[in-house]
Amino acid sequence: MQQLHRFIKLLFLASITFLLISACNSNAFQNVKPQNQESATSECQIIQHDAGETKICGVPKKVAVLGPHMLDILLSLGIQPAGYAEFSAENIGQPVSEIPVLGDRVNTKPVSLGLRNTPSLEAIVRLKPDLIIGEDFLRQYYSNLSAIAPTVLFSGQENDWKQSIPKIAQIFGREAQAKKIVELYNQKVANLRSELAAVRATYPRVLLFASSELPASIEVRTGNSFSGVLFQELGFDLVLPENYKAAFGEISISLEVLSQLEPDIIIAIVTDYLHEDAMDRVKNVWKQNPLTQLMQASKQGRVYFVNYYTWGSNMRGPIAADIILEETRQILLSLADNS
Template identity: 40%
Template structure:
């Protein structure tokens, strides 16, 4: 009975959304999802994304970001978001104090974007009311939300994961927003920063190994980072990164202690905090005897950095590593 009730509820939600979209259609900007080459005007751009391609005409004024990586990219391109979906649900209609409400990126927001809810479950009703010109999301949102979001406004989903995912997403988004030059500058600045910091830290980390740990309050639920945005940045800086499996299996304290590594980066996840994680490592009789710990080569950074995955946070992360390791 619960199964059918849940599906009926979802169906009703979809129908209500489509009705709202139809009611707002007269005010929806003329940005089409697909066009033939013959019909594409001179001020239109076709951009590729993980859901196919969309045609963007004119200059979108209301652009929404359905996750932190897309917000990072928009801000890097000099575009302020009209709406935003965060990692944690915030009980407010707008981000009226973004520097305090949106970690690492909020101090670059000069407006008060509409709160679209949780990135895993953004509010369709709020999106309809906002009437955006362009919706930007991540690939994981594609399967469940693409048709509904596309009925509201042109929608593009991107895989921002991996070492360079944000660069491909940025180039495509920049094309759609007429911001190609800003994208080139952002990527060039990132590459130059990596080159500079790698040279500065070479005496300290050249040939050195490092492991990145997602660290839970319940240690048995902790894991080794698989190849991703953070491990890619560490590789770029010259580290030899010890990586785990993609599905992030849990690892025991004993297993961590048996890993031979020169450096350890701990990123507290879940409900854990940096302060609590430090306490765990200082007081556990096994962890504190690990050679890297005894040598003072253990570091603690905010896990939120791994969720954002864009050029702004890449710069923040690299500068934090430089500060921790500066010879």
């Protein structure tokens, strides 16, 4: 009988001990988050962009880049594309060799994703990117793109890259690098503005226009264009036709109207960059046309021809800006002796 009482007592003590241990373990698990869950939360961030906001977890390794503008920005940050959508259909096939200006900066072998305006959703699905990045004119594709991978869209107008590059850099943890890029650009503009002070005092009025085939197409660049903003930052006055309405930073005019303008300097942006003889064709028409030869800038040799891919509306990022600044320096400093 005594042994039975002892057994019951031990059984009771064991039950109490088990309940206490279980309660402690239960409380302990309630206070500890799973390690992988905490890690996943800490690695995610919300990126604000022109089409809304996107949650991105981790640092993207495989990036689908839709267009030369975004490629310009990403390459400036040291980020290489896994897939790429070009500006023109004639560049489809071998993206690296057929990306004008930027191709030699790409050290990957990006998959062709079609055109920047109409990207191939099928090609993007096959790529399986960690991130899709493009311009805000792709809003109509935003839901489809977002179903494939996290997607961010940013404005590429004027100098909007200064506002978008910090957000893009945030995705990759390169905010300090983006800040340095903007600071370096501003410093280069200030330095060149100072260098060109004498030239600007003598030749303050600049005409920027784009053409693929003179005299048929002439589009004067305004202060709402990429190159127009840059020249205004350098302190020059843009020459514009009166009583014309601008669309997307451009004013379409005839050669007759162009010849009536009175700029000190003319910069012709040749848009047909895909054909090697395009530059020579535009130059020859300019030199042979009696209307263009009546302009003082023509008579005095202050007409310069440049490439559209950089100067026009394709890249519009820090790399393009750097190239334009250097080419502007080479072009206009030659006028310093005459100023």
